[in-house]
Amino acid sequence: MSSRAEIAVSGPPFAFTEENLAEAERHIAKYPDGRQASALLPLLHLAQRQNAGFLTLQALDYIAAFLQMAPIRVYEVATFYTMFKLHPMGRHHVEVCTNVPCWLRGSDDILAACRQKLGIGPGETTADGMFTVSEAECLGACVNAPMMQIGDDYYEDLTPETTVAIIEALARGETPKPGSQSGRRGAEPAGGLTSLTSMPGEPAEAGKSGGEA
Amino acid sequence: MPRLTIDGQEVEVPAGLTLLQACESVGIEIPRFCYHERLAIAGNCRMCLVGMQGSPKPIASCAMPAADGMVVQTNTPKVHAARKGVMEFLLINHPLDCPICDQGGECDLQDQALYYGFDRGRYHENKRAVSEKNFGPLVKTFMTRCIHCTRCIRFAQDVAGVPELGATGRGEDMEVTTYVRKALSSELSGNIIDLCPVGALTSKPYAFVARPWELSKTESIDVMDALGCNIRIDARSSEVLRVLPRVNEDVNEEWISDKTRFSCDGLRRQRLDRPYVREDGKLRPATWNEAFARIDAKLKGVAGERIAAIAGDLVCAESMLLLKRLMEGLGSPNIDCRQDGAALPAGPRSAYLFNSRIAGIDKADALLLIGTNPRLEASVLNARVRKRWRSGELKVALIGPAGELTYEYEHLGEDPRALDALVAGEHAFSQVLRDAERPMLILGQAPLTRPDGAAILAAARRLADETGMILGTRWNGFNILHTAAARVAGLDLGFVPGQGGRDVEGILSGAQAGEIDVVYLLGADEIDTGRLGNAFVVYQGHHGDAGAHRADVILPGAAYTEKDATWVNTEGRVQRGFFACLPPGQAREDWAILRALSEVLGRPLPVTTLADVRALLLEAAPTFGTLDAVVPAAWGEFGEAGAIDAAPLLPAIDNYYLTNAVCRASVTMAKCVATFGDDASMKTGTHG
Numbered sequence: 001m002s003s004r005a006e007i008a009v010s011g012p013p014f015a016f017t018e019e020n021l022a023e024a025e026r027h028i029a030k031y032p033d034g035r036q037a038s039a040l041l042p043l044l045h046l047a048q049r050q051n052a053g054f055l056t057l058q059a060l061d062y063i064a065a066f067l068q069m070a071p072i073r074v075y076e077v078a079t080f081y082t083m084f085k086l087h088p089m090g091r092h093h094v095e096v097c098t099n100v101p102c103w104l105r106g107s108d109d110i111l112a113a114c115r116q117k118l119g120i121g122p123g124e125t126t127a128d129g130m131f132t133v134s135e136a137e138c139l140g141a142c143v144n145a146p147m148m149q150i151g152d153d154y155y156e157d158l159t160p161e162t163t164v165a166i167i168e169a170l171a172r173g174e175t176p177k178p179g180s181q182s183g184r185r186g187a188e189p190a191g192g193l194t195s196l197t198s199m200p201g202e203p204a205e206a207g208k209s210g211g212e213a
Numbered sequence: 214m215p216r217l218t219i220d221g222q223e224v225e226v227p228a229g230l231t232l233l234q235a236c237e238s239v240g241i242e243i244p245r246f247c248y249h250e251r252l253a254i255a256g257n258c259r260m261c262l263v264g265m266q267g268s269p270k271p272i273a274s275c276a277m278p279a280a281d282g283m284v285v286q287t288n289t290p291k292v293h294a295a296r297k298g299v300m301e302f303l304l305i306n307h308p309l310d311c312p313i314c315d316q317g318g319e320c321d322l323q324d325q326a327l328y329y330g331f332d333r334g335r336y337h338e339n340k341r342a343v344s345e346k347n348f349g350p351l352v353k354t355f356m357t358r359c360i361h362c363t364r365c366i367r368f369a370q371d372v373a374g375v376p377e378l379g380a381t382g383r384g385e386d387m388e389v390t391t392y393v394r395k396a397l398s399s400e401l402s403g404n405i406i407d408l409c410p411v412g413a414l415t416s417k418p419y420a421f422v423a424r425p426w427e428l429s430k431t432e433s434i435d436v437m438d439a440l441g442c443n444i445r446i447d448a449r450s451s452e453v454l455r456v457l458p459r460v461n462e463d464v465n466e467e468w469i470s471d472k473t474r475f476s477c478d479g480l481r482r483q484r485l486d487r488p489y490v491r492e493d494g495k496l497r498p499a500t501w502n503e504a505f506a507r508i509d510a511k512l513k514g515v516a517g518e519r520i521a522a523i524a525g526d527l528v529c530a531e532s533m534l535l536l537k538r539l540m541e542g543l544g545s546p547n548i549d550c551r552q553d554g555a556a557l558p559a560g561p562r563s564a565y566l567f568n569s570r571i572a573g574i575d576k577a578d579a580l581l582l583i584g585t586n587p588r589l590e591a592s593v594l595n596a597r598v599r600k601r602w603r604s605g606e607l608k609v610a611l612i613g614p615a616g617e618l619t620y621e622y623e624h625l626g627e628d629p630r631a632l633d634a635l636v637a638g639e640h641a642f643s644q645v646l647r648d649a650e651r652p653m654l655i656l657g658q659a660p661l662t663r664p665d666g667a668a669i670l671a672a673a674r675r676l677a678d679e680t681g682m683i684l685g686t687r688w689n690g691f692n693i694l695h696t697a698a699a700r701v702a703g704l705d706l707g708f709v710p711g712q713g714g715r716d717v718e719g720i721l722s723g724a725q726a727g728e729i730d731v732v733y734l735l736g737a738d739e740i741d742t743g744r745l746g747n748a749f750v751v752y753q754g755h756h757g758d759a760g761a762h763r764a765d766v767i768l769p770g771a772a773y774t775e776k777d778a779t780w781v782n783t784e785g786r787v788q789r790g791f792f793a794c795l796p797p798g799q800a801r802e803d804w805a806i807l808r809a810l811s812e813v814l815g816r817p818l819p820v821t822t823l824a825d826v827r828a829l830l831l832e833a834a835p836t837f838g839t840l841d842a843v844v845p846a847a848w849g850e851f852g853e854a855g856a857i858d859a860a861p862l863l864p865a866i867d868n869y870y871l872t873n874a875v876c877r878a879s880v881t882m883a884k885c886v887a888t889f890g891d892d893a894s895m896k897t898g899t900h901g
Binding site: 007 | 370376377378379380381382383386391392393394
């Protein structure tokens with residue numbers, strides 16, 4: 001993995017789109033007057049979205065000026081958080097969780113499937129700029145392990161086959177259905193419901209007094 | 214006032230102190246790296262751990278306020294073990310390169326490892342390596358040695374006011390850097406070298422030059438600006454190798470500017486190490502006797518009014534006094550110490566002093582800067598203004614060229630007539646000054662050197678009176694900020710034209726017109742030497758600069774590090790500098806040169822020792838009897854009422870790094886100019 005301390009790449013001049021400008025102002029308005037610097041994290045995030053998934057030096061400087069901060073204070077934050085990318089990323093960022101629950105459920109195979117399909121390992125981007133694969137720390141969907149995040153969507157209950165299918169769909173320009181790939185709804189038990197199988201009856205005596213209020 | 218027990222000792226300390234300070238107040242030293250009394254508290258090195266009753270874990274004493282009833286142990290096996298643990302972690306990634314590290318011998322980490330270090334490491338993996346950073350021509354970096362105390366970051370942000378340093382990355386990838394690879398654009402950047410507790414930031418010009426124990430250390434006074442910063446001169450044999458700050462709360466706290474610190478290599482170059490006389494248009498080496506005889510021959514039969522003397526910016530009080538006496542003996546009233554032609558009177562004293570004193574800034578609540586950029590003219594004072602401004606108690610406004618000062622200010626334009634408008638109450642800031650409890654103004658040198666300088670001085674004085682800056686002996690908010698270390702002493706001694714005498718402008722135009730035959734330049738280089746016409750020029754000084762180039766006789770003198778001498782800073786504080794090393798070759802102390810010359814001229818000055826000269830000083834101006842303190846100056850009438858020209862005010866300093874002969878001879882200062890541009894004032898936007 002490249003060192004986080006490496007300097008961000010230079011790019012063309014950056015400015016928020018009108019839409020993002022309004023969004024940025026909305027974030028700033030959440031904080032008291034003169035504390036606009038508090039909106040740094042959401043603004044960096046906005047800029048990263050607007051700029052094909054990574055932040056250029058120009059974007060960082062733009063945000064520093066936007067929030068009236070010293071540029072170095074922005075650099076500090078942007079280099080601290082691994083979710084801010086300072087180098088060009090593929091159009092689809094495939095983040096495979098490899099923390100313990102996912103690992104126990106076979107995340108190694110998911111990563112291997114990605115490698116086999118795309119020919120790249122974690123931290124690398126395909127030559128056509130379509131995919132970047134990386135290892136992610138726990139994304140909080142352990143119930144449906146193994147899982148990966150692509151863009152804003154979670155893909156859960158993966159097998160090497162479903163993983164390849166998702167990647168292929170993305171490559172075709174489709175949007176695969178997010179969520180569990182095994183067909184279960186949400187985080188319900190994989191083998192069907194084991195409790196709450198029928199509609200609840202009348203509330204019990206104890207529940208009544210509280211229910212009235 | 215909280216009462217607490219430290220190592221079984223009952224102590225009562227002022228409220229608001231931290232535990233570390235409380236321990237210090239009873240003489241218990243707590244090891245620390247990140248804590249520094251003049252910087253914000255960070256609490257990130259964990260070296261200052263102490264034990265506290267009721268706390269299961271040791272606590273960082275630098276970040277813990279002392280409270281009533283605390284029972285603190287600083288010297289138990291548990292505390293010792295905790296500190297040892299911290300030290301072991303600090304040393305995990307610290308290279309074992311003390312033998313080739315410039316910090317060796319004066320390194321906090323080295324010293325503390327002696328007490329808390331272990332004689333072998335348990336860490337067998339590879340140490341991390343961090344690439345070097347380019348902080349410009351002054352600060353050398355070796356970031357692998359960095360222990361992330363963040364002192365330099367806090368200094369740049371809080372004191373210097375140039376937030377350009379930061380810690381990027383996280384965990385093992387954390388690095389102290391400017392990130393975008395740029396030189397630190399601060400006139401105070403050298404101070405981070407002193408602040409760095411390890412060898413990560415060291416002096417670039419001093420790299421691999423000497424070890425601290427080889428140096429003889431002399432406590433002295435700086436002459437690069439008019440603040441009279443307290444310095445320590447480190448010399449080996451006849452070379453000044455570095456200059457460090459000394460603590461003086463009333464003057465420089467513990468900071469010095471980069472010019473003060475790094476121009477000392479200029480003391481080794483372009484030096485005048487023997488007398489010279491001009492023959493057939495060329496200077497040739499001569500003996501002292503030849504040089505004196507030449508002057509004597511030239512002065513024979515020349516009337517007093519055809520002789521003149523100009524004193525430069527770096528000269529000491531002793532030599533100015535003797536030159537004045539010598540000129541009096543020759544019957545010349547044409548003497549002037551105001552090379553730049555500033556319209557400052559020689560009295561009353563309050564007319565040319567920084568009356569509020571530098572420490573007074575800490576109490577001021579409104580400040581008007583007139584034609585001055587303190588960041589360039591007195592960097593350390595600027596840091597003080599910033600400190601006060603950061604407290605939120607100080608409002609600042611500026612008349613003059615807008616510069617990048619390190620605090621916010623209201624710009625009242627470049628037109629000096631704004632002064633009249635302020636007196637008349639036509640500006641909103643006028644009310645701010647009137648409402649302030651301790652308002653002050655700082656008048657720079659640039660406005661005073663204009664043709665209407667005396668009128669500006671009078672207008673500033675009127676403003677001080679009108680807006681309640683003069684509160685008897687309690688507060689005087691009228692301040693002149695000098696740029697020349699010699700100026701206040703010169704004015705104190707009356708080194709100004711006598712009855713019917715010529716000032717600098719008069720001397721130069723007189724020399725051009727052939728009305729002045731002999732001009733004695735005492736270290737005067739910042740005059741237009743091209744206008745000296747056919748006058749016979751004697752130059753006494755230490756550097757082959759403008760004055761020496763034009764001279765017919767050169768008398769090699771001693772620089773500020775090479776003599777026991779007296780300077781008076783812009784507040785009127787009389788301070789002694791001390792001899793650190795010998796002047797080169799045949800150069801001599803300046804008072805001795807003037808004494809010897811007076812003998813040859815047949816008008817011997819009544820002094821034989823330096824003590825005699827100092828007795829004369831005391832006679833000439835009683836203020837010289839009060840060392841290291843400021844004698845308050847009585848308020849009086851000064852300045853000449855007149856019309857102020859609408860022409861915009863100009864900056865006083867063209868290039869921060871090249872203001873005097875020592876700087877101009879310095880390689881380091883030349884490198885700064887190369888880095889920050891020919892016009893260093895552009896860097897801070899003085900012309901902007």
